[in-house]
Amino acid sequence: MTAPHPPGWATRTFVYGVSGWVTLLTYLFMLAPIVVLVAFAFNEGKSSVVWTGFSLDWFGKVWSNRHIARALNVSLIVAGASAAIATAIGALAAVAITRRQFPGRDLLGAALAAPLVLPEIVLAVALLVFMSFAGVTLGYTTMVIGHVLVSIPFATLIVRAAASSLDPRLENAAADLGANEWQTFRMVTLPQLMPAILTAFLLSATLSFDNLVMSTFTSGVGTTTLPLRIYSMLKLGITPEINALGAMMVAANVAILLLVMGRYLPLMLNSNRR
Amino acid sequence: MSDPSDPAVAVELRGVAKRFGSFTAVDHLDLAIRAGEFFTLLGASGCGKTTTLRLIAGFELPTEGHVLLGGRDVSEVPAFQRPVHTVFQNYALFPHLSVLDNVAFPLRVRRLSRAEQRARAMAALEMVQLQGLADRKPSQLSGGQQQRAALARALVNEPQVLLLDEPLGALDLKLRKEMQLELKAMQRRLGITFVFVTHDQEEALTMSDRIALMQGGRIVQLDTPTGLYDAPQSLYAAQFIGETNLIAGRVVSSGAAGTVVETLGRRMTLPPSAVAAGDAVTLAIRPERLRRGGGTDAPEGRLEELDFIGTDLRLVYRMADGSRLVLRQQNDGGPMPTPGEAARIAFSPRDLRLFPTDPERTPQ
Secondary structure (H helix, E strand, O other): OOOOOOOOHHHHHHHHHHHHHHHHHHHHHHHHHHHHHHHHOOEOOOOOOOOOOEOOHHHHHHHHOHHHHHHHHHHHHHHHHHHHHHHHHHHHHHHHHHHOOOOOHHHHHHHHHHHHHOOHHHHHHHHHHHHHHHOOOOOHHHHHHHHHHHHHHHHHHHHHHHHHOOOHHHHHHHHHOOOOHHHHHHHHHHHHHHHHHHHHHHHHHHHHHHOOHHHHHHOOOOOOOHHHHHHHHHHOOOOHHHHHHHHHHHHHHHHHHHHHHHHHHHHHHHHHOO | OOOOOOOOEEEEEEEEEEEEOOEEEEEEEEEEEEOOOEEEEEOOOOOOHHHHHHHHHOOOOOOEEEEEEOOEEOOOOOHHHOOEEEEOOOOOOOOOOOHHHHHHHHHHHOOOOHHHHHHHHHHHHHHOOOHHHOOOOHHHOOHHHHHHHHHHHHHOOOOOEEEEEOOOOOOOHHHHHHHHHHHHHHHHHHOOEEEEEEOOHHHHHHHOOEEEEEEOOEEEEEEOHHHHHHOOOOHHHHHHOOOOEEEEEEEEEEEOOEEEEEEOOEEEEEOOOOOOOOOEEEEEEOHHHOEEOOOOOOOEEEEEEEEEOOOEEEEEEEEOOOOEEEEEEEOOOOOOOOOOOEEEEEOOHHHOEEEEOOOOOOOO
16 A cells, blocks of 8 residues: 555656756756867867877967967957947947937837847848948958947846836935036946946957857958857867867856856845845 | 015925826915924825925926025026935935945035045034944945935035935834934034925924925915914814814804804803804814813713823723713823723813814714
8 A cells, every 4th residue: 555645746746856857958968068078178189079188288289379369369359349339339228218218219229129139140141231332341340340239239138127227216316416417427327337337248248259140241351250260170170179269268258257247246236226 | 576585584485386297296385484494394195295395406397486495596497406405215325335425425526625525524424423334335224324324415515405305204113203303403503494394293293393284285284383283273284283083063153252162062162263153063172181070061971992002091982972082191190990981071162173064074
């Protein structure tokens, strides 16, 4: 005789048991390739599949590869410039949308979020066609414009979330204490949005740094970014050199992520309390 | 506006109205607040008291009429250029600035030197006894401390007029009582005009030099605390301020010699009043003006409820004619009455206030 199970036992067991396994498998599926990629960066041989021994040579090779150094330089320039522009536009638009009443406010909000739902390749093609129509030579300018387009919705959304949770009474208080609009913005609104603005900048920079589709369509001669370089290296066969580069990029991205989460997220939560 | 303005008037509202769409928040308000006065705008929520304050601060511009500060018409002057500061209900301290930087904010806006900013902000913090917490963030302060910081910030610039929007609303009772006394003492010492908004009539009575009781965007009565409490000019005022017994009565005769009213089965003579014989009237009397025990001419009642308050006893009597009377007496250590006990209730006719009966406010 088995003891009768309490009602709902089967459902509960199924839901908790299965959902636990699904979660585990999902993480495994997502992370395993990255783990393998990073592991083979330390492989001694020339294969990315067969392990022959431990070595740090491939990192040294990446470090001394001029093409990669140049691509990294391009990537950093484009990421920095596009993140700065996207964050500036996004932050100002976010403040305007949440704090001011003006005609077409909702339309502007929707327009800024639109690139989020449009396929990036459509945006990229449209930009390419427009640029060649306008007679602009492909290069840094076109690539930065493209990356700004990709980053703006994210930058706007992040700053908008922070701006909408600001207490409007604080701006009233600033005015009451004698601050004009500019002083109120500079001394009260902006400092409170700073964590969100920094987060938006770092996210925009990361998006730009990893971008492949937009870069493919907008890069010109001499402006090959790191992802473009990696892609062309792949055509010549996968060597642990790519693994080493990938491992370094993973490390850089994780570092930025930790920086954002560890440093600015608590700050953001703190300033938005009350 | 050709008449010379009186230097003794700090704030003046002339025919001020404020409408939000079809809703009239403030309705043709005329008001002169004297310099150095502790003035209170009192009323239930939605009576227009906060809107009046916001009109003075400049957060709202009047739909009609003029706002004058120190004799100058500021109706069109934006908030940041008006010589008034506000203590907000939620304190509105800047969360990203330290307490010291919050207090120094009005000085920083005026571009005073760093040294002067610091010296004056520290002096203001000392005034509210927060000098030890200057480097804290507002979120690290208790409610009472935040309140003090907000006060220091509003006073550091020495404004002509300080506006206070229910500043004690979020504090617990004990702290509230302390802050009431402290605010009042501070106002006396600094000689700054305080315009205080509250819905708490007790607070208004304790602190104010004069009180404007508001209802529906208008001033119902503008008076001293004693005037408002002892001589309410309307049934609304009588009911809003303190506890009041309302008794139904009928006018027997009315003339220059006085008004004779029949109530609680007795006839009594009150001062002359604009009522006619036969009118139904409502009589108001304060619970503490009623006494237990009295001659055979005093109306009789039976004790229904007894509340022991500590310093006071609150006794509820059902009178012979069915009306209900609340009586307050000091807990003087005498024998405690027991419910069901009969007693004669005595009072002096001059403590009765007579009002025409308002169909919306029928006495029980």
